[in-house]
Amino acid sequence: MDISAKHQELTSILSSILVLGVFEDDKTLSSEQKKVDDALENLISEQIIKKEGFKAKFADTAITHTQLKIPSDKIMLVGLGKKKEFNTTKLTELCAKLIKQLDKTLGVKNVSCEPFGLDSENFDAGECAKAMSIGFLTGMYDYDKYKSKKNTPQIKKIRIALKNLKDEKSAKAGVNNAKILCSAMDFTKDLINEPAQNATPEAIAEIAKNLSNDLGLTFKSYNKKQLQQMKFNAFLAVGQGSEREPKFIHLTYKPATRKPKKKIVLIGKGITFDSGGLDIKPPNSMLTMKTDMSGCATVLGVIQAIAALKPDVEVHALSALCENMPSGTSYKQGDVLIAKNGKTIEVDNTDAEGRLTLADVLTYADELDADEVIDIATLTGACVVALGQNITGIMGNNPNMIKSIIQKGKESGENLWELPIYDDMQEMLKSDIADMRNTGSRFAGASVAGRFLQNFTKSKNWAHIDIAGTAFIDKPYRELNKGATGVMVRTLTNYIMSI
Ligand code: BES
Ligand code: MN
Numbered sequence: 098m099d100i101s102a103k104h105q106e107l108t109s110i111l112s113s114i115l116v117l118g119v120f121e122d123d124k125t126l127s128s129e130q131k132k133v134d135d136a137l138e139n140l141i142s143e144q145i146i147k148k149e150g151f152k153a154k155f156a157d158t159a160i161t162h163t164q165l166k167i168p169s170d171k172i173m174l175v176g177l178g179k180k181k182e183f184n185t186t187k188l189t190e191l192c193a194k195l196i197k198q199l200d201k202t203l204g205v206k207n208v209s210c211e212p213f214g215l216d217s218e219n220f221d222a223g224e225c226a227k228a229m230s231i232g233f234l235t236g237m238y239d240y241d242k243y244k245s246k247k248n249t250p251q252i253k254k255i256r257i258a259l260k261n262l263k264d265e266k267s268a269k270a271g272v273n274n275a276k277i278l279c280s281a282m283d284f285t286k287d288l289i290n291e292p293a294q295n296a297t298p299e300a301i302a303e304i305a306k307n308l309s310n311d312l313g314l315t316f317k318s319y320n321k322k323q324l325q326q327m328k329f330n331a332f333l334a335v336g337q338g339s340e341r342e343p344k345f346i347h348l349t350y351k352p353a354t355r356k357p358k359k360k361i362v363l364i365g366k367g368i369t370f371d372s373g374g375l376d377i378k379p380p381n382s383m384l385t386m387k388t389d390m391s392g393c394a395t396v397l398g399v400i401q402a403i404a405a406l407k408p409d410v411e412v413h414a415l416s417a418l419c420e421n422m423p424s425g426t427s428y429k430q431g432d433v434l435i436a437k438n439g440k441t442i443e444v445d446n447t448d449a450e451g452r453l454t455l456a457d458v459l460t461y462a463d464e465l466d467a468d469e470v471i472d473i474a475t476l477t478g479a480c481v482v483a484l485g486q487n488i489t490g491i492m493g494n495n496p497n498m499i500k501s502i503i504q505k506g507k508e509s510g511e512n513l514w515e516l517p518i519y520d521d522m523q524e525m526l527k528s529d530i531a532d533m534r535n536t537g538s539r540f541a542g543a544s545v546a547g548r549f550l551q552n553f554t555k556s557k558n559w560a561h562i563d564i565a566g567t568a569f570i571d572k573p574y575r576e577l578n579k580g581a582t583g584v585m586v587r588t589l590t591n592y593i594m595s596i
């Protein structure tokens with residue numbers, strides 16, 4: 098499916114269907130739409146709007162034949178809802194809904210459309226084309242790798258037809274940007290959806306290596322023996338119950354300039370399957386635990402997009418990959434682990450494994466002396482309870498940094514909400530025999546996990562993002578289908594691009 102933007106007259110486009118957007122407020126046609134209506138002898142204004150009473154409610158559609166009065170076979174009106182409520186997030190959602198109808202219900206091959214709502218002046222042509230393209234591409238995402246019958250898209254071409262030639266350049270750039278972001282999101286989603294039997298630590302390390310080779314990134318990976326020498330003891334403890342060897346991966350994007358504006362480290366939780374370990378999870382909680390490497394998949398997606406967008410920022414993507422399994426060699430309740438930074442941790446619950454793996458990676462990140470460190474993890478069920486499946490939790494030690502990530506999220510159509518970390522939450526992690534335990538009580542679980550992580554970073558600009566609820570969803574949300582979402586790929590990429 099190819100998307101493009103071009104300066105073109107609506108009445109001269111040859112396509113299977115021409116889609117026009119109408120606001121609910123007034124339903125008056127724009128000057129461009131009027132030209133189409135004239136050519137169609139008032140089919141839109143008289144037939145669809147007046148006689149059939151098309152209301153133009155958000156994502157409502159009406160279709161009719163053009164009787165070849167214009168080169169396109171059919172005409173479709175799509176409701177944009179209320180003008181005041183319309184923004185790029187709504188536009189993306191709209192296009193995801195629209196593309197499904199065009200592809201699945203109508204089965205058309207060649208679509209042309211307006212830049213919806215551009216006249217509302219809520220956004221410019223570049224933002225419009227980008228938001229639309231993200232909606233089209235995200236709406237079409239489908240994980241059918243293991244289905245005998247594939248959902249091959251019917252749609253081959255989507256053309257966004259621009260009224261003004263001066264908008265062409267920025268609209269083309271918007272489409273291109275969307276393609277980069279969506280291919281990164283697709284990569285992330287595919288990796289999350291992949292069953293744990295195949296997405297093993299070794300396999301993911303191999304995928305990351307191939308990605309690095311393709312994109313010209315530096316790639317390093319470390320095996321168990323090397324990690325023992327590097328004192329990744331907390332991480333290795335989590336993986337020791339599994340038959341599969343743990344891997345730690347480190348990818349680097351370096352800009353062409355010698356002195357980049359900033360150095361950013363991204364850390365993704367990489368538990369390829371979380372059974373809970375000896376504190377084994379009940380069956381229902383384990384069902385989706387192949388997704389416990391979503392943080393890893395996210396940072397790989399982000400660095401993929403970054404390699405294409407080439408900002409003047411150095412970006413590192415790190416992930417400690419292992420399985421959390423119960424066996425005769427598993428780490429146990431009561432074990433004391435000496436983390437990479439020397440602090441000792443009493444294992445209270447083997448199911449609080451993510452923070453143990455992240456702890457050592459945060460310490461490793463200290464050595465990179467980065468300007469900012471951001472970790473992203475499916476870390477706590479408590480975050481899901483607090484914020485649900487459509488809002489991502491964020492916390493850290495720099496309020497301004499958190500504020501600007503939340504703001505980027507807003508602009509990217511992704512919701513974030515800050516959760517607090519109080520210094521005295523360390524009390525809840527108190528151990529009788531070690532520096533701390535890996536869990537607190539059942540209270541404030543997401544924040545206490547954040548407080549735990551804070552013990553292992555020296556960075557003054559550290560943010561922790563909890564995607565336990567948002568990485569994999571049961572119900573479609575906005576442009577997202579159910580299953581893996583690729584959440585935070587857009588936010589973090591856009592955040593880095595804005596540095
Ligand atoms: N991977 C889970 C968190 C999770 C829960 C992710 C639901 C996605 C959906 C994490 O390793 C975990 O098991 N956390 C425990 C911590 C507890 C033992 C303190 C939890 O949240 O129950
Ligand atoms: Mn767990």
Ligand code: ZN
Nearest residue numbers: 368371389451
């Ligand atoms: Zn986990």
